[in-house]
Amino acid sequence: MGRFKVVEKFISINGEGRCAGELAAFIRFAGCNLNCSYCDTRWANEVNVPYEILSEEEIYAYIKEQNVNNITLTGGEPLLQENIGRLIKLLSKDKSLRIEVETNGAVSLKDYIDIGDNVTFTLDYKLPGSKMNHMMVMENYDLIRTQDTVKFVVSDQGDLDKAREIIEENSLTDKVAVYLSSSFGVIKPEDIVNYMIEHNLNKVKLQLQMHKYIWDPNRKGV
Numbered sequence: 501m502g503r504f505k506v507v508e509k510f511i512s513i514n515g516e517g518r519c520a521g522e523l524a525a526f527i528r529f530a531g532c533n534l535n536c537s538y539c540d541t542r543w544a545n546e547v548n549v550p551y552e553i554l555s556e557e558e559i560y561a562y563i564k565e566q567n568v569n570n571i572t573l574t575g576g577e578p579l580l581q582e583n584i585g586r587l588i589k590l591l592s593k594d595k596s597l598r599i600e601v602e603t604n605g606a607v608s609l610k611d612y613i614d615i616g617d618n619v620t621f622t623l624d625y626k627l628p629g630s631k632m633n634h635m636m637v638m639e640n641y642d643l644i645r646t647q648d649t650v651k652f653v654v655s656d657q658g659d660l661d662k663a664r665e666i667i668e669e670n671s672l673t674d675k676v677a678v679y680l681s682s683s684f685g686v687i688k689p690e691d692i693v694n695y696m697i698e699h700n701l702n703k704v705k706l707q708l709q710m711h712k713y714i715w716d717p718n719r720k721g722v
């Protein structure tokens with residue numbers, strides 16, 4: 501039985517990703533192996549953050565009680581939880597669920613990528629503006645499948661150039677959904693659109709973090 505450190509669980513809408521705007525059950529786990537400049541969940545990564553320990557069965561029971569089909573496993577970095585594969589496997593057996601794992605790009609997906617067709621990964625590529633670019637695990641770009649997503653959180657023009665380089669080098673738009681997202685309050689979404697026009701970035705989507713526009717950008721549990 502797994503023992504997972506859960507700092508938050510709640511129902512909201514997916515603020516980003518392929519199911520943006522749809523209801524989802526969020527399970528947020530404690531701890532991260534990165535320290536991004538724009539991190540908006542730093543509190544969840546503090547060593548003394550309060551958490552509850554839940555087994556995979558308890559998490560599944562919570563999800564079923566909510567009667568919501570989309571599940572988002574997030575953090576922190578969810579794939580750092582010991583035995584997280586057991587939880588993903590258990591959830592994936594229920595074909596009424598669609599499980600999205602938000603992962604920071606600094607953990608290999610090789611042990612998780614084939615767990616089930618109803619499990620998708622939203623893989624962050626941390627650009628230089630995050631100060632975590634050196635931590636990216638590049639083998640993940642050979643593993644991702646059509647149902648997965650690569651997301652770039654952009655802070656400045658240099659980040660846009662780097663994102664374009666990674667998209668082109670790895671032919672990402674032929675393989676997966678590709679999103680550019682603005683680091684909230686750091687770069688204007690309009691600047692990203694202008695860059696997309698200038699560089700003819702077809703099959704790339706701008707995505708705004710919807711929850712930050714609906715609620716106070718610092719609010720937890722949404």
Ligand code: SF4
Nearest residue numbers: 532534536539576604
């Ligand atoms: S990977 Fe995510 S949770 Fe971890 S420091 Fe970066 S933004 Fe924060």
